[in-house]
Amino acid sequence: MNQTIEMLLNHRSVRKFKEEPISEEVIMKLVEAAQMASTSSFIQAYSIIGIKDEQRKRRLAELAGEQNYVAENGHFFVFCADFHRHEIAGEMEAVQVKAAVESAEKMIVGITDATLAAQNCAVAAESLGLGICYIGGIRNNIEEVSKELHLPDHVIPVFGMCVGIPDADPSKKPRLPKEAVYFEETYPDDEFQKEQLEKYNNIISSYYEERTNGERTDRWTEQMVSMLSSVKRKHMKSFLRQKGYGVN
Amino acid sequence: MNQTIEMLLNHRSVRKFKEEPISEEVIMKLVEAAQMASTSSFIQAYSIIGIKDEQRKRRLAELAGEQNYVAENGHFFVFCADFHRHEIAGEMEAVQVKAAVESAEKMIVGITDATLAAQNCAVAAESLGLGICYIGGIRNNIEEVSKELHLPDHVIPVFGMCVGIPDADPSKKPRLPKEAVYFEETYPDDEFQKEQLEKYNNIISSYYEERTNGERTDRWTEQMVSMLSSVKRKHMKSFLRQKGYGVN
Numbered sequence: 001m002n003q004t005i006e007m008l009l010n011h012r013s014v015r016k017f018k019e020e021p022i023s024e025e026v027i028m029k030l031v032e033a034a035q036m037a038s039t040s041s042f043i044q045a046y047s048i049i050g051i052k053d054e055q056r057k058r059r060l061a062e063l064a065g066e067q068n069y070v071a072e073n074g075h076f077f078v079f080c081a082d083f084h085r086h087e088i089a090g091e092m093e094a095v096q097v098k099a100a101v102e103s104a105e106k107m108i109v110g111i112t113d114a115t116l117a118a119q120n121c122a123v124a125a126e127s128l129g130l131g132i133c134y135i136g137g138i139r140n141n142i143e144e145v146s147k148e149l150h151l152p153d154h155v156i157p158v159f160g161m162c163v164g165i166p167d168a169d170p171s172k173k174p175r176l177p178k179e180a181v182y183f184e185e186t187y188p189d190d191e192f193q194k195e196q197l198e199k200y201n202n203i204i205s206s207y208y209e210e211r212t213n214g215e216r217t218d219r220w221t222e223q224m225v226s227m228l229s230s231v232k233r234k235h236m237k238s239f240l241r242q243k244g245y246g247v248n
Numbered sequence: 249m250n251q252t253i254e255m256l257l258n259h260r261s262v263r264k265f266k267e268e269p270i271s272e273e274v275i276m277k278l279v280e281a282a283q284m285a286s287t288s289s290f291i292q293a294y295s296i297i298g299i300k301d302e303q304r305k306r307r308l309a310e311l312a313g314e315q316n317y318v319a320e321n322g323h324f325f326v327f328c329a330d331f332h333r334h335e336i337a338g339e340m341e342a343v344q345v346k347a348a349v350e351s352a353e354k355m356i357v358g359i360t361d362a363t364l365a366a367q368n369c370a371v372a373a374e375s376l377g378l379g380i381c382y383i384g385g386i387r388n389n390i391e392e393v394s395k396e397l398h399l400p401d402h403v404i405p406v407f408g409m410c411v412g413i414p415d416a417d418p419s420k421k422p423r424l425p426k427e428a429v430y431f432e433e434t435y436p437d438d439e440f441q442k443e444q445l446e447k448y449n450n451i452i453s454s455y456y457e458e459r460t461n462g463e464r465t466d467r468w469t470e471q472m473v474s475m476l477s478s479v480k481r482k483h484m485k486s487f488l489r490q491k492g493y494g495v496n
Contacts, residue, residue, distance in 0.1 A: 001277070004252045004375035008281040008368050029249070031430045033256040035423040037367060038382045041475060042468075044423065048430045056433060085428070086476055088441050089469035097476035104485035105387065111356060112363045112406065119285060119367035120256050127252035134286045139353065150434040158360065173290065175283040180333070182279045182296045185304060186398040193336050220290075221337035227289060228334055228345035231496055237352035246494065248479055 007126055012172050014131025015069045017164030021052070022074040026128065030077075030163070033124035034117040045106070046114035047082040048121075049149050049157075050075060056148065063144050064137030064160065074130065074164030078138065078145070079118040081110025081245070083154040101154055102247040107240070114158045125163050135160035142239050154244045171211065174203050176220075197221055255374055260420050262379025263317045265412030269300070270322040274376065278325075278411070281372035282365040293354070294362035295330040296369075297397050297405075298323060304396065311392050312385030312408065322378065322412030326386065326393075327366040329358025329493070331402040349402055350495040355488070362406045373411050383408035390487055402492045419459065422451050424468075445469055 031048060039045070051057055052075070060078075061070035070076060083101040090097035100106060122132045138145045138160045145157050175181075180196035201219035208216040240246050270278075279296060287293070299305055300323070308326075309318035318324060331349040338345035348354060370380045386393045386408045393405050423429075428444035449467035456464040488494050 002375050004255065005277060005281055005372050007252065008372055009284050011284045011286070013286060028426065029253060031426055033253055035426070035429060036257050036259045038259070038261060038370070038380075040382070040384045042421065043472065043475070044429070046429070047435070049435065050430060050432050053433055084435075085441060085445070086472050088438055089445060089472045090476065092442065092445065092469050093467075093473040095473035095477050097473055100476040100479050103479045103481070104488055105479075105481035108359060108387070108406065108484065109384070111359045115360045115363035116367050119364050120371070122286070123368070123371055124253050124256055127250050132286075134288070136288045136357070139356070152435065155435065158356065176292050178276065178279055178283070181283060181292070181294070182298060184298050185301055186396075187295070187297065187332075187400065187403065190336055193333060194340065197333070197337060197340065219341075221340050224291065224334050224337045225341040225343035225345055227291070228338065228348040229343050231348050231351045231353075233351070233353035234496070236356065237494065237496060240352055240494075246485065246488075248482075248485060 008123070010172070011126065012170045013133040014166045014168060014170060015133050016168035017069065017073040017131065017162065018167045019072070020074055020165050022130070022163055027075055030121045030124050034121040037116040037120040039113050039116065040109045043109060043113065045081060045083055045086070045110045046117050047080045047155065048117065049078040049080065051078065059148060060138065060145065060160065063141040063148070064135055065140050067135065067137055069133060069162050070135055070160065073162040077121065077161040077163065078149060078157050079114045079159055079161065080151060080155050080157050081114045083110060084152050087154060099248055102244045104246040104248065107246040110245070111158055118159070118161060122161065130163055131166035133162045135162060139233055139236065142235065156240070156243050156245060174207055176200055256371070258420070259374065260418045261381040262414045262416060262418060263381050264416035265317065265321040265379065265410065266415045267320070268322055268413050270378070270411055275323055278369045278372050282369040285364040285368040287361050287364065288357045291357060291361065293329060293331055293334070293358045294365050295328045295403065296365065297326040297328065299326065307396060308386065308393065308408065311389040311396070312383055313388050315383065315385055317381060317410050318383055318408060321410040325369065325409045325411065326397060326405050327362045327407055327409065328399065328403050328405050329362045331358060332400050335402060347496055350492045352494040352496065355494040358493070359406055366407070366409060370409065378411055379414035381410045383410060387481055387484065391483065404488070404491050404493060422455055424448050
């Protein structure tokens with residue numbers, strides 16, 4: 001064990017920040033750390049938009065579903081999958097790249113590249129004592145968010161990230177048992193998984209029970225099926241296609 | 249600056265490892281670190297398969313395109329997007345989740361969840377002095393890889409990761425200029441981006457020139473368009489659909 005691992009194990013999402021902007025120097029360091037993450041075949045298929053403008057932050061907070069902390073933080077990042085840069089490269093070299101850029105394979109590459117960069121940014125921020133929270137909520141109104149940020153075709157916002165000085169000390173939520181997530185050699189059978197989920201349901205029920213004086217006792221499987229009982233963000237399939245993602 | 253950030257900034261992919269397996273204790277610590285990464289709405293939509301079996305590693309190395317280091321390392325992980333677990337939860341709670349699980353939105357969630365976990369694993373490994381290399385190559389033959397690992401529907405291998413004691417000291421490749429990746433408030437115009445790419449082309453050309461005594465002078469845009477001049481991994485679109493990803 002070492003300090004870095006201890007920090008990773010101690011992660012929680014922070015949703016309340018002090019009213020103090022992150023310095024330019026720190027923002028630049030976080031971006032630098034993000035850029036040094038691995039990238040598929042050196043393709044660097046992502047961009048990061050940093051938002052400081054109060055009004056824009058308010059609009060994004062609203063589009064993300066009234067999440068105040070999207071506006072109230074030390075800095076707000078939006079991580080985008082980005083192949084527009086590669087289209088410009090295509091123009092510069094007079095080579096058609098559209099078909100490849102619009103392949104399902106490159107959609108995976110863009111999303112993973114943006115996410116690798118984001119997690120390095122998150123780790124770097126937490127190593128400086130800052131708190132972070134990923135904001136998948138910007139996908140609620142992904143088309144409006146894209147317009148707000150002037151994103152061209154082949155650029156999609158994957159998620160936002162609030163960064164700032166924590167003004168809360170949220171509790172650490174117990175993850176799935178290791179045996180339910182990490183498998184040796186091959187994927188296990190359903191019976192085994194069911195046992196793990198039952199074990200986990202007990203852990204999660206007790207976690208809520210303790211924290212709410214017995215008022216909440218949700219099972220994890222209960223939370224999940226409630227969330228998955230209907231399709232959310234139904235616009236996503238046509239949005240991706242319209243932006244040139246996963247067409248081929 | 250601190251040790252963690254210094255380490256992030258010092259990342260390079262390692263493709264040659266000492267013949268020494270990673271201990272069980274370290275593997276478990278890496279998995280634990282992976283699990284503590286953020287996850288969309290607590291959904292934990294990923295699984296990790298650890299491969300030790302020499303013959304399976306050889307087969308995966310072949311399927312990934314004859315990459316020796318897939319077989320020769322301290323440990324090999326495969327990170328999968330996984331909603332099969334949520335289907336089991338659906339059975340346990342007697343709620344239909346298939347439509348939601350097969351939405352384009354959840355495809356994004358699965359890929360990002362797997363990637364967040366993976367990058368935490370990578371950072372934890374590097375903090376212990378180990379080297380890592382992501383293996384997107386397992387997507388070359390993604391259907392055969394899935395069969396090899398007995399992956400059911402709604403589970404897709406996103407990438408592999410070699411971990412081990414480095415037996416090489418690869419050079420650090422310069423990333424895109426910060427100005428070409430990080431934008432304030434809104435996405436920039438093409439003219440600005442073109443200037444950045446021209447600047448970067450010079451950096452990359454010099455990088456290769458120095459390292460090869462003038463034999464290689466590739467521009468980055470040249471490398472990119474050569475890679476993107478045709479569609480690779482054409483099977484991906486139908487594979488995703490067949491596995492129940494991005495259907496709705």
